[in-house]
Amino acid sequence: xxxxxxxxxxxxxxxxxxxxxxxxxxxxxxxxxxxxxxxxxxxxxxxxxxxxxxxxxxxxxxxxxxxxxxxxxxxxxxxxxxxxxxxxxxxxxxxxxxxxxxxxxxxxxxxxxxxxxxxxxxxxxxxxxxxxxxxxxxxxxxxxxxxxxxxxxxxxxxxxxxxxxxxxxxxxxxxxxxxxxxxxxxxxxxxxxxxxxxxxxxxxxxxxxxxxxxxxxxxxxxxxxxxxxxxxxxxxxxxxxxxxxxxxxxxxxxxxxxxxxxxxxxxxxxxxxxxxxxxxxxxxxxxxxxxxxxxxxxxxxxxxxxxxxxxxxxxxxxxxxxxxxxxxxxxxxxxxxxxxxxxxxxxxxxxxxxxx
Numbered sequence: 001x002x003x004x005x006x007x008x009x010x011x012x013x014x015x016x017x018x019x020x021x022x023x024x025x026x027x028x029x030x031x032x033x034x035x036x037x038x039x040x041x042x043x044x045x046x047x048x049x050x051x052x053x054x055x056x057x058x059x060x061x062x063x064x065x066x067x068x069x070x071x072x073x074x075x076x077x078x079x080x081x082x083x084x085x086x087x088x089x090x091x092x093x094x095x096x097x098x099x100x101x102x103x104x105x106x107x108x109x110x111x112x113x114x115x116x117x118x119x120x121x122x123x124x125x126x127x128x129x130x131x132x133x134x135x136x137x138x139x140x141x142x143x144x145x146x147x148x149x150x151x152x153x154x155x156x157x158x159x160x161x162x163x164x165x166x167x168x169x170x171x172x173x174x175x176x177x178x179x180x181x182x183x184x185x186x187x188x189x190x191x192x193x194x195x196x197x198x199x200x201x202x203x204x205x206x207x208x209x210x211x212x213x214x215x216x217x218x219x220x221x222x223x224x225x226x227x228x229x230x231x232x233x234x235x236x237x238x239x240x241x242x243x244x245x246x247x248x249x250x251x252x253x254x255x256x257x258x259x260x261x262x263x264x265x266x267x268x269x270x271x272x273x274x275x276x277x278x279x280x281x282x283x284x285x286x287x288x289x290x291x292x293x294x295x296x297x298x299x300x301x302x303x304x305x306x307x308x309x310x311x312x313x314x315x316x317x318x319x320x321x322x323x324x325x326x327x328x329x330x331x332x333x334x335x336x337x338x339x340x341x342x343x344x345x346x347x348x349x350x351x352x353x354x355x356x
Contacts, residue, residue, distance in 0.1 A: 024144055025102050027263070028053035033101035035059045035086050035134065036108030036149075040215040041208070041251055043068025045105065048255035050075055057099045059084050059092075060108065067215030070351050086130030087122075096137040103262055106134055107149040109185075111219060116180040127184035128191070135195050135203075146203040147261045150189050152247070152273070153182035154207065158317035165271040165323060177315040193270070204261040206254070208274035209319055212340065213251030214347045221246065221283050222301065226290045227341060230297035231348050237298075240306035242287070245280035247319050250334035250343065260328040268327040275319040276332045276340075289338050293345055 024030075032049050036042050037058035043065070049056050050072070058064075058081045069076045080099065084091040086108045109127050110116055116123040131148065138146060156174040160167055169176060169186050176182025195201035210220045218224060222238050229236040254274045261272060287299045305313065324330045334340035 030102040031055045031057060031099060032103050032105060032262075033057050033059060033095070033099065034105045034107060035130075036106070038062055038064045038068055038081060039107075040065070040068065040213075040217060041149075041211060041254055042107055043071040043215060044213065044251045045107065045255045045258055046079065047072050048252070048259055049105075052259065057082065057095070057101060059086070059095050061085050065215060066355070067351060070354060071214060071347075085126065086133055087126040089133045089136070092130075092133045092137050093140065096141045096143070100141065101143055103145045103147075104134060104138060104143060105147045105149075105258055105262070106131065109149065111181065111217070113179055113181045116184070120180060123180045123184050127181075128187050131188040131191060135192070135201055138201065139199065144202055145262060146192070146201070147258050148188065148192060148203055148205045150185045150205045150207045150271075151178070151182065152207050152209045152315075152319070153178035154186040154189065155182070155315055157314045162318040162320040163273070164320040165269055165273065177312070189271070196270070202266070203270065204264055204268070205271045206257060206261060206274045207271065208249060208254050210246040210248045211251050211254055211274070212248055213344050214351060216251070220248075221286075223248070223283070223286050223341075226287055226297075226299050227344050228348055230290050230294040230299060231345060231352060235298040236300070238283075238301040240302050240304055241309055242282060242284035242301040242303040243305055244283045244309050244313065245316050246283070247275045247316070248281050248286075248337050248340070249275050250332070250340040252343075253332040253334055256333065257324060257328075257330050260324070260330040264328055269323045272324045272328070273319040273321055275321055276335045276337070277319065277321040278335065279318060280316060281337050286337070286341070289341050290345075293338075293342055 032054050034042055037046050038060035046056050056079055058079055064076055082095045084095060154169045154176045156171050156177055176186050189205055192203045196203060212220055212223050216224050225236045257274055283301055287301050290299050291297050
């Protein structure tokens with residue numbers, strides 16, 4: 001009898017929430033809600049969405065950072081910006097009720113690994129609970145598609161090359177290599193599969209890698225200081241890290257991939273890497289490119305890895321973007337790191353001039 005109850009309890013519930021097979025509006029008639037849209041990637045993404053004719057609504061805990069406002073341009077002041085945390089279910093529902101989005105891009109998260117390690121309940125509430133709040137609001141208001149920002153931080157050490165979307169995120173002796181950040185992002189990915197399988201929620205997950213460009217944060221190594229100090233005529237000297245390899249990805253390529261994922265065919269994969277593809281690039285190579293593009297730039301870095309970097313290198317590997325190419329027809333515009341840095345330099349010069 002107990003075995004029968006267990007079997008019945010494990011059966012998938014028959015729940016019809018009307019999510020399967022919903023027709024989607026033409027692109028130019030859609031309202032896209034972007035969580036975390038006031039930050040680095042958000043600003044470039046909002047610009048790309050506006051360029052398609054969409055109406056954009058931003059949900060964020062802060063206003064637009066200056067670089068995001070610059071990337072968006074004159075329309076920045078016209079975009080509804082809802083001050084809210086995705087961890088607050090009532091506020092999330094209020095935003096959906098007010099703006100009735102047709103699709104959601106979820107880029108809102110807590111990224112700082114040190115903060116997450118010391119504020120673990122907040123890590124759970126925002127990075128995992130925030131995703132649940134969003135998808136429940138989508139179900140309540142009949143929103144058919146989500147693009148979820150995850151991270152290469154969900155990966156453990158590399159066991160297969162190149163790393164594709166089927167690379168394991170859990171090994172018998174290891175999990176995500178970025179502690180609470182990678183683990184919360186992996187948990188959110190798994191929960192989205194549960195909503196898809198049981199309730200028909202249509203989602204796609206992007207795992208960006210080493211995103212750079214105007215407005216970038218400091219978590220992608222010294223590239224920000226190298227580029228921006230070179231423009232300002234200031235030195236950028238680093239004792240360690242030259243040999244650190246990364247799969248750098250230009251922020252505008254991330255925005256382009258998100259657009260492709262929003263219109264992905266129903267039978268496309270659920271996970272895509274946000275990467276330029278190809279071999280990894282070391283920080284020393286970045287430094288050399290900056291020196292070549294900005295004659296006289298005082299950029300120096302020691303080749304040796306710091307103690308903190310050494311274990312991280314085991315998590316790095318070439319990322320496959322073949323499913324994005326084959327299924328979405330997407331191709332990175334800045335496959336060349338040199339061309340990407342040149343664009344970053346030009347846009348940062350324009351930003352500095354505008355601020356002055």
